[in-house]
Amino acid sequence: MRWFRxxxxxxxxxxxxxxxxxxxxxxxxxxxEFTRTLAGxxxxxxxxxxxxxxxxxxxxxxxxxxxxxxxxxxxxxxAASGLKQGEVAESLDPQSFFIENLAHxxxxxxxxxxxxxxxxxxxxxxxxxxxxxSTILKPGGVMLAFFHTKDAGPDxxxxxxxxxxxxxxxLEPAPDFRLQRIxxxxxxxxxxxxxxxxxxxxxxxxxxxxxxxR
Amino acid sequence: xxxxxxDDKPVTERPSPQPGPAPFANPASVSPASLSKDTRAAxxxxxxxxxxVEVAHIGKSVKVKGELSGSEDLYFDGEVEGxxxxxxxxxxxGPNGRIRANILAREIIVHGKIExxxxxxxxxxxxxxxxxxxxxxxxxxxxxxGAFFRGAIDIQKDGKPELKKAAIAVSAxxxxxxxxxxxxxxxxxx
Numbered sequence: 001m002r003w004f005r006x007x008x009x010x011x012x013x014x015x016x017x018x019x020x021x022x023x024x025x026x027x028x029x030x031x032x033e034f035t036r037t038l039a040g041x042x043x044x045x046x047x048x049x050x051x052x053x054x055x056x057x058x059x060x061x062x063x064x065x066x067x068x069x070x071x072x073x074x075x076x077x078x079a080a081s082g083l084k085q086g087e088v089a090e091s092l093d094p095q096s097f098f099i100e101n102l103a104h105x106x107x108x109x110x111x112x113x114x115x116x117x118x119x120x121x122x123x124x125x126x127x128x129x130x131x132x133x134s135t136i137l138k139p140g141g142v143m144l145a146f147f148h149t150k151d152a153g154p155d156x157x158x159x160x161x162x163x164x165x166x167x168x169x170x171l172e173p174a175p176d177f178r179l180q181r182i183x184x185x186x187x188x189x190x191x192x193x194x195x196x197x198x199x200x201x202x203x204x205x206x207x208x209x210x211x212x213x214r
Numbered sequence: 215x216x217x218x219x220x221d222d223k224p225v226t227e228r229p230s231p232q233p234g235p236a237p238f239a240n241p242a243s244v245s246p247a248s249l250s251k252d253t254r255a256a257x258x259x260x261x262x263x264x265x266x267v268e269v270a271h272i273g274k275s276v277k278v279k280g281e282l283s284g285s286e287d288l289y290f291d292g293e294v295e296g297x298x299x300x301x302x303x304x305x306x307x308g309p310n311g312r313i314r315a316n317i318l319a320r321e322i323i324v325h326g327k328i329e330x331x332x333x334x335x336x337x338x339x340x341x342x343x344x345x346x347x348x349x350x351x352x353x354x355x356x357x358x359x360g361a362f363f364r365g366a367i368d369i370q371k372d373g374k375p376e377l378k379k380a381a382i383a384v385s386a387x388x389x390x391x392x393x394x395x396x397x398x399x400x401x402x403x404x
Contacts, residue, residue: 068365
């Protein structure tokens with residue numbers, strides 16, 4: 001695993017200020033597979049862990065089910081906002097964080113969109129978040145997550161994901177968060193060890209798309 | 215074109231229940247009798263209020279604890295804790311509005327902060343300054359980029375029976391029910 005948090009490389013560089021609304025469209029095989037699975041459910045419950053996106057809500061409600069939205073990165077930032085930079089890793093208590101966040105009954109969701117949140121989330125929250133996801137996802141349910149590859153640097157912009165069409169995602173650069181680390185395949189497998197299967201799709205833009213089945 | 219300023223107040227003109235002279239007709243083209251009638255209509259009058267704009271306004275210094283209910287459109291910029299019931303009318307929560315309550319209305323427009331569930335028989339609009347924690351149940355939803363929403367969304371293909379009934383009760387000849395198909399509008403910042 002390659003770390004950026006706490007290194008000079010990460011801290012010296014200002015957060016990338018990309019101009020908003022310059023959306024980049026990209027084809028996503030992982031998302032195509034995700035929607036294929038979703039189409040098999042009747043009135044699926046879907047949890048979107050990214051920022052609120054009307055495009056995503058529009059697309060997902062089209063399946064006739066319930067859509068839940070919970071911006072985990074923003075919640076983590078708010079939880080850490082009272083702490084000094086050096087204290088965050090030690091003082092951010094996952095237990096209390098997940099009492100208020102991702103607090104859903106077991107096996108509530110048929111599908112979860114995790115996007116690339118693990119790459120940007122505080123280290124203390126990554127593993128507990130994946131554990132919580134595995135709890136609230138139904139057996140056989142799917143989760144889609146994206147991971148940067150080793151070619152990405154600490155200044156890789158954080159992007160909001162908007163669903164364009166069934167196979168197309170639109171990435172909107174947002175200045176809010178900085179890449180914390182890069183997972184390699186083995187770390188990803190360990191992270192999702194509670195899941196029954198993992199499919200990896202390597203995209204051209206240095207993103208590994210992972211479709212995990214509970 | 216779709217964005218309204220945070221300080222916009224909803225302006226809803228309630229049409230006359232029966233055909234009559236145009237409420238704001240050119241004075242030059244109407245008789246003195248009808249002119250005086252129009253002038254009266256423009257004033258806040260209990261007896262002839264069908265022509266006036268009916269939006270109640272609650273300012274930011276007002277705090278309410280308990281049940282807030284009404285039978286007219288409401289612009290709310292204060293604080294409320296309890297419940298809000300404007301069954302067949304529009305609620306606009308201003309940028310200073312802070313609501314900790316479940317809300318029932320025909321249309322809900324949110325600029326401020328809400329903790330509670332929203333049930334709108336027709337439409338919910340989340341403006342970019344909106345912070346909503348709670349579930350939404352509606353036929354149509356409009357979300358501006360930048361709005362924060364945490365909760366579940368249920369798009370009702372047909373209004374829930376009790377909501378629909380309430381919406382129809384407004385006026386048989388003026389109520390236009392929202393399209394039956396679910397619709398989410400896409401809005402972006404300028």
